[in-house]
Amino acid sequence: MTARPANAHQGRLLRLLRDGGPNSRAQLGDLVDLSRSKLAVEVDRLLETGLVVADGLAASRGGRRSHNLRLAPALRFLGVDIGATSIDVAVTNAELEVLGHLNQPMDVSEGPVAVFERVLAMAEKLKASGVAEGFDGAGIGVPGPVRFPEGVPVAPPIMPGWDGFPVREALSQDLGCPVMVDNDVNLMAMGEQHAGVARSVGDYLCVKIGTGIGCGIVIGGQVYRGTTGSAGDIGHIQVQPDGRACACGNLGCLEAHFSGAALARDAEDAARSGRSAQLAARLEAAGELTAADVSAAAAAGDTVALELI
Numbered sequence: 001m002t003a004r005p006a007n008a009h010q011g012r013l014l015r016l017l018r019d020g021g022p023n024s025r026a027q028l029g030d031l032v033d034l035s036r037s038k039l040a041v042e043v044d045r046l047l048e049t050g051l052v053v054a055d056g057l058a059a060s061r062g063g064r065r066s067h068n069l070r071l072a073p074a075l076r077f078l079g080v081d082i083g084a085t086s087i088d089v090a091v092t093n094a095e096l097e098v099l100g101h102l103n104q105p106m107d108v109s110e111g112p113v114a115v116f117e118r119v120l121a122m123a124e125k126l127k128a129s130g131v132a133e134g135f136d137g138a139g140i141g142v143p144g145p146v147r148f149p150e151g152v153p154v155a156p157p158i159m160p161g162w163d164g165f166p167v168r169e170a171l172s173q174d175l176g177c178p179v180m181v182d183n184d185v186n187l188m189a190m191g192e193q194h195a196g197v198a199r200s201v202g203d204y205l206c207v208k209i210g211t212g213i214g215c216g217i218v219i220g221g222q223v224y225r226g227t228t229g230s231a232g233d234i235g236h237i238q239v240q241p242d243g244r245a246c247a248c249g250n251l252g253c254l255e256a257h258f259s260g261a262a263l264a265r266d267a268e269d270a271a272r273s274g275r276s277a278q279l280a281a282r283l284e285a286a287g288e289l290t291a292a293d294v295s296a297a298a299a300a301g302d303t304v305a306l307e308l309i
C-alpha cells in the first residue's frame, strides 16, 4: 500500500492519530478546526485510502455517538538508524510502537552499497520473524548532513563514498515504499518530540555525543536544517586551532576533542602512561578501550576516568 494523504487536513489528521492513538470523529473535528461536513469529506477520503479504519463507537458527548477512528492496524513502517559503527533496523506499527528490532555492528565507511545490502537483509529477517509482510514507509537516519528534499547525503565528514548517493531513490526502489532520509540526530530530536522529553516544548536542541557529535535544532516544532542540511552539524566546528586531527581531515574539530571516540583515545593514553591501573587492566584484557570502558571504570571509582568524563 502506498496511498498518501492528498492535502494538509488529511496529513494533520493522520499525524494526530499517529501521535495520539485512536480518537473519535468529534474530537478530531475539534482538534483540526474543521466543520462537521468538511471533516466528514476528509475522513471518508482517508477511509478510502485504507490508511484509516473505523474502530467502534466513541463515548457519547450528548446526541448521536460518533465513530472512533484509528490508523489501519496492518500498516508497517521500517526505521533504519545507520550509525558510525552499527546499524539498527526496527519495524513499527502506524502508531510507532516498535514490533521488532535488530542491531548489528557495521562500519559506515564500508560505503552505501555494502551498508544497504546489510539493511535489506536485516529488514528481510524482521519480515521472516512475522512482524511485517511489507512496508508502507521507511525512515532512514544517517550520521551526517542530508539534503532533505532529495534524501541525499551531502559531503558527510565521516562517511566516505556517501556524498551524493541517492539513498532515498535507491531504497524506495528496493523496499517498494516511500522513503524519507534525514540526519540521525534530527530524527532523534523528532523522537523526543513524539514520545520523549521534548513532548511539551517547541524550541530545543538535541545533542548526541556518540562516536561523533551531532545536534538537532528544533524551532517552533520544526527541524531546522539550513540550506545544505548541515545546520546542526556542530561536530566539525573548529574549537582548537591546530588541535587534534579529526576523521574529517581537519584539525581541532569539536568531536576530535570531546566525542566518545576522543574519550576512548584519551583513556588509552591514560592506560599506557600508567596514570590509571583500572584502565590499563581493561586495555590489557580487551586490546582497546571504548567510551563504555571509561564509563565502567568511572562507575568503579577510577578518578582518572571520572576526570576524563
Ligand SMILES: [Zn+2]
Pocket (backbone or CB within 6 Å): 157, 235, 236, 246, 247, 248, 249, 250, 253, 256
Ligand atoms: Zn572534523
